[in-house]
Amino acid sequence: MQAEAPRTVYVVDDDPAMRHSLAWLIGSVGLTVSSFASGEEFLKAWHPDQPGCLVTDVRMPGMSGLELQEALARAGSILAVIVITGHADVPMAVRALRAGAVDFIEKPFNDQHLLDRVHEALEKSMALWKGHSRKARVRALLARLTPRERQVADLVAAGKPNKVIAFELDLSMKTVEVHRHNVMEKLEVASVADLTRLLLEAE
Numbered sequence: 633m634q635a636e637a638p639r640t641v642y643v644v645d646d647d648p649a650m651r652h653s654l655a656w657l658i659g660s661v662g663l664t665v666s667s668f669a670s671g672e673e674f675l676k677a678w679h680p681d682q683p684g685c686l687v688t689d690v691r692m693p694g695m696s697g698l699e700l701q702e703a704l705a706r707a708g709s710i711l712a713v714i715v716i717t718g719h720a721d722v723p724m725a726v727r728a729l730r731a732g733a734v735d736f737i738e739k740p741f742n743d744q745h746l747l748d749r750v751h752e753a754l755e756k757s758m759a760l761w762k763g764h765s766r767k768a769r770v771r772a773l774l775a776r777l778t779p780r781e782r783q784v785a786d787l788v789a790a791g792k793p794n795k796v797i798a799f800e801l802d803l804s805m806k807t808v809e810v811h812r813h814n815v816m817e818k819l820e821v822a823s824v825a826d827l828t829r830l831l832l833e834a835e
Contacts, residue, residue, distance in 0.1 A: 642711070658687070714753055786831065791824075
């Protein structure tokens with residue numbers, strides 16, 4: 633059974649009062665919160681493989697919230713981002729949402745609305761994490777195969793019988809049977825359908 637990854641809400645805001653207020657609000661519903669005064673400070677502590685939610689202000693000295701969001705997107709982050717601002721305009725909101733933000737919230741905001749969006753963001757990030765974890769496991773399984781076993785696996789998944797595989801790869805039927813057995817064992821699958829699904833997941 634897959635272990636659950638820790639889920640954290642990261643608050644990035646240069647205003648100490650707002651940072652404290654957001655951390656208190658989010659922590660009041662039992663969520664783990666980690667706060668940072670700048671995007672640069674956050675990036676130094678950020679681990680790309682961890683799911684979570686980033687709540688960031690737009691206007692900050694140095695790296696803006698939108699620049700932070702875009703930097704994370706370029707790095708392949710699975711964090712779900714909520715952008716908050718007291719100086720909203722339409723182009724800014726469009727930029728944030730196009731970069732994948734879950735929401736663009738204007739101050740002052742409704743506490744419950746923010747909490748609802750944080751929970752949605754965490755679920756979105758967890759779904760991404762589970763998908764990435766599954767793909768990583770599939771890649772690790774496929775790495776166990778020799779080049780010849782991978783050829784056999786692809787042909788088996790394509791529905792070709794051992795006789796045809798033997799002809800195409802210029803192998804004996806016995807050798808194909810051995811490779812086929814090794815493929816199923818190494819990939820931990822019990823049927824051709826399971827093998828096919830696993831190979832599709834690797835794409």
